[in-house]
Amino acid sequence: MNWKLILQLSLFGLVMAFATVFWIPSSIEPIFWLVIFLVCACLIAKRAPGKFFLHGFMVSMVNCVWITTAHAALFSTYIAKHPEM
Numbered sequence: 001m002n003w004k005l006i007l008q009l010s011l012f013g014l015v016m017a018f019a020t021v022f023w024i025p026s027s028i029e030p031i032f033w034l035v036i037f038l039v040c041a042c043l044i045a046k047r048a049p050g051k052f053f054l055h056g057f058m059v060s061m062v063n064c065v066w067i068t069t070a071h072a073a074l075f076s077t078y079i080a081k082h083p084e085m
Contacts (some may be wrong), residue, residue: 005047005060013034013063017070021078026085 020029037076040059048055071078079085 001051001058002048005044006062008016008053009040009043010062010063010066012040013059014066014070015068016063018074020067021070021074021081033073 013036016024016029016032019032020026025033041056044052044055044059
């Protein structure tokens with residue numbers, strides 16, 4: 001497992017966590033995620049020492065932590081901009 005790669009790729013999730021709170025509406029959020037997933041998949045395929053699925057899964061788990069933490073910490077701002085949530 002290449003933890004350095006996993007943590008570096010999870011920074012996309014950290015950026016998205018704050019971007020979805022302040023700037024990106026939920027209607028176009030999936031497009032951003034699709035681009036991020038494709039970039040991560042290419043980088044994992046090139047740089048991971050094997051166990052590609054596990055690397056992708058761990059990136060997603062760390063992203064989950066970033067996003068949940070940011071949305072919980074900034075809940076009032078998030079819900080004001082995303083009332084449908």
